[in-house]
Amino acid sequence: MHSASSLPRQTMSTSQTAASQPALGLASVFSDKPIEQFAAGSPLFWEGDQAKHVFEVVEGVLRIFKILGDGRRAITGFLYPGDLVGVSMRAAYLYNAEAVTPVKVRRFSSVSFQEAINLSPELRPQLFAKLCDEMASAQDQMVLLSRKNAEERICSFLLLLAKRVSRDNNLSTEVEIPMTRLDMADYLGLTIETVSRTITSLIGRGIITQAGRHDISIKKLDTMLRLAGNGEVDEPRASSREYSRQAVWPS
Amino acid sequence: MHSASSLPRQTMSTSQTAASQPALGLASVFSDKPIEQFAAGSPLFWEGDQAKHVFEVVEGVLRIFKILGDGRRAITGFLYPGDLVGVSMRAAYLYNAEAVTPVKVRRFSSVSFQEAINLSPELRPQLFAKLCDEMASAQDQMVLLSRKNAEERICSFLLLLAKRVSRDNNLSTEVEIPMTRLDMADYLGLTIETVSRTITSLIGRGIITQAGRHDISIKKLDTMLRLAGNGEVDEPRASSREYSRQAVWPS
């Protein structure tokens, strides 16, 4: 089921937040923990499990999702290196977490994690900021799901992936898609067929090109941005990663 | 637009978090600030405004929303007494906030709010927990928007409103809907017509009854719960037909 391809599928995993981490970043909490590996498709935990641990993604991509009574799946997020999994302040996990690609994580007990956070006036605001970022992208996703059509959803998603690659703000035009069409569909609130048709249409119009199922290249970035439907193409909005935040938060 | 009816429309405002607040709750941060009032329909702030203040809702209901380039509106949440507005750790607000009903709030400067939180080891975890709650309901909303049909959305929403009324977990069967059909539509990712038709259908089947546009009564709670589609009551865990992967678990 989707294991490690020999292709650049993994290259994404190496990059990301590691380099941009502050001197004493959140990752430092985990740094003395051993690395654990999960094969593509394997679960880290299920919704309802005792929430005994918090994980830090070191390499690879995770999906977090919920399942409705009759089996419908909704993926609520994909997690990349630097992201934390399982921070919920609850006794039980609120969602399922599975590896999309082969994944490396570090594990920390929930209790000690909270202690560590609480004792460090330097880490606390970082965690807080991460939560706020998460909340902001959750809201963007609600806008997407509630008001965008299939094409706008796909374009928004591809641009999101494009933004992830670079640690600064530049979009890369070479986009790697680590997940399957089904994952995309369940994240975007569409069916697999609609995802496929929409991508085919984008290719047909020369807006993107494809090199294998998991690698696309954006050929008409301006068109993509317009099709993503956010309006303001060059908005100063979520420069997404760190540094755009208010400089308050003393301590 | 939608002002204070003489009906129990307001009663909801008084209840909520006030009673369940710990001795030194988050509200205490705001307690010395004067109460400000906003008329129904008036804005507290717009997306992009300098995020100079944090608000605590004291009475009434707010909507927070984003607008796409061509005018489509997506409401990402309704806020009730006890909720905080504008906690984003950003220089600018990320969304618009407007009064749905006449609203009373207390205002606090963002900077001092963060100071206060950071200095109090008692308040900190409360804020943290609030953020986690918010994240949890954002995820539920993503599930709703991504995988539920119109009827499931409406039923889920009405049950959500029903749950808000009581401070414990009991659902009230008398549900007050403080917002318009358009607000509901923009929150549920539907059109006003679909919302209307769906409610009409529920009434026609005797599942709910209506007393004016803003007050419904749940007559068949079990049916409502089933139609909401969460399949929550009896979950023998993995109903995951095709989604449960074999538990490999290498390393």
Add this chain to the structure above:
DNA sequence: CGTTAACTTGAATTTTGTCAATGCCTGTGG
């Protein structure tokens, strides 16, 4: 290299949206 899961493509169907007209609350002003 062959098998099989993942993906694509097509046609029919369903759901929801759009447009348009009517009906009914709600709050205002008489």
Add this chain to the structure above:
DNA sequence: CCACAGGCATTGACAAAATTCAAGTTAACG
């Protein structure tokens, strides 16, 4: 306090978008 106006909601007919069902095709992995 009541009547009335205008906004809000309902209803209907039609259109559009996305889903479903059903084959085919491709490419990933053993």
